[in-house]
Amino acid sequence: MDRKALYNLEYGVFLVSSRAGDAINACITNTCIQAAASPVRLAISCISGNYTPELIRESGLFTVSVLDTTADFELIRRFGMQSGRTVDKFAGFDYALDANGLPYLKDKANAVFSCKVTSAMELGSHTLFVGEVLDAAVLGSAPSLTYAKYQSDVKPRPRPKAEERPIIGWKCKICGYVYEGAVLPADFLCPLCAHPAEDFEPIYG
Ligand SMILES: Cc1cc2nc3c(=O)[nH]c(=O)nc-3n(C[C@H](O)[C@H](O)[C@H](O)COP(=O)(O)O)c2cc1C
Incomplete structure (x- = not known):
């Protein structure tokens, strides 16, 4: 298998959040698709051992904010490069809450989906969650950030030797x-x- 073939798949960039009791957390993912139209369902894929999927399993709820092209590396670093097990990622961060009390982005995102898990499939490294969309809103008009654009324009380039x-x-x-x-x-x-x-x-x- 030529694993480079996988690089030719296109993705967006998302903030997936959840809440269980008083604990809120979120992580960055590049995996979210509309999996069904009636009822509307989204599918997301989370690294199984991470904290966010732990909260999703516990509460059966997740919310997806769709990052737009105004999103910066600091946002992606905060939520995508450290674990909520060791830091409070929302401390000092301005966020909004959906009807279920799950946090979502107030800005730098152009849409939000509040979902209830309808199935979860353990796939080894990742857990695939399918959720029914309970609510959705358009938050802005900036284009969605693609994973390719994140790689080329948002992620800092490594300093040359x-x-x-x-x-x-x-x-x-x-x-x-x-x-x-x-x-x-x-x-x-x-x-x-x-x-x-x-x-x-x-x-x-
Ligand atoms: C651009 C980008 C894409 C990512 N895509 C995914 C993904 O699709 N699924 C996933 O579980 N983690 C993904 N991650 C990694 C998680 O965001 C990261 O492991 C995070 O620290 C998990 O935090 P948590 O333990 O608080 O849940 C991605 C990170 C970045 C920066």
């Missing part, structure tokens, strides 16, 4: 004097300690 970055200066290894400029003349002598160009090392941008 030092050697791949441009040289912006040279530092004297003997005294620390800094020469500003990409090219150090071959006959350059350090104005502080008089050591030659060979004793300088590059400073990368």
Whole structure:
């Protein structure tokens, strides 16, 4: 199997939230589809061991906020790169509550769906939840954020390795004097300690 074929599947980006008792939590997913039209049902796929699916199993409820193109990396980092088991992801965060008391995004999302679980299928790594949509609302007009757009425009690019970055200066290894400029003349002598160009090392941008 060529697993790269999977990269050619298209997705959106969502905030899936739940509540059980007083505990609220949410995570980012890239998996949500309309699975049926009558009654309207959504399907979402959650990493089985995560905290959000634990709350969904307990309450039988989940709410999906559809992220739009105004969503930023800070939002995705807050909900998608740490677990509600160790941090309160909603602390200091402005959110709204649906009729079941589940949190959803007040902004940076263009739609919200409140769902009641009708079936859950354990698939190994993930749990597939199918939910009947109890309520839905359009929240904004910005286009939905696609997973491809998240990868290309929202996710910060890894900083290139030092050697791949441009040289912006040279530092004297003997005294620390800094020469500003990409090219150090071959006959350059350090104005502080008089050591030659060979004793300088590059400073990368
Ligand atoms: C862009 C993106 C897409 C993600 N897609 C999924 C997904 O489809 N299903 C899932 O369970 N987790 C997905 N995650 C990972 C969860 O959001 C992450 O594991 C989160 O920390 C779980 O938090 P929790 O333990 O509080 O539920 C995704 C994360 C990111 C950043």
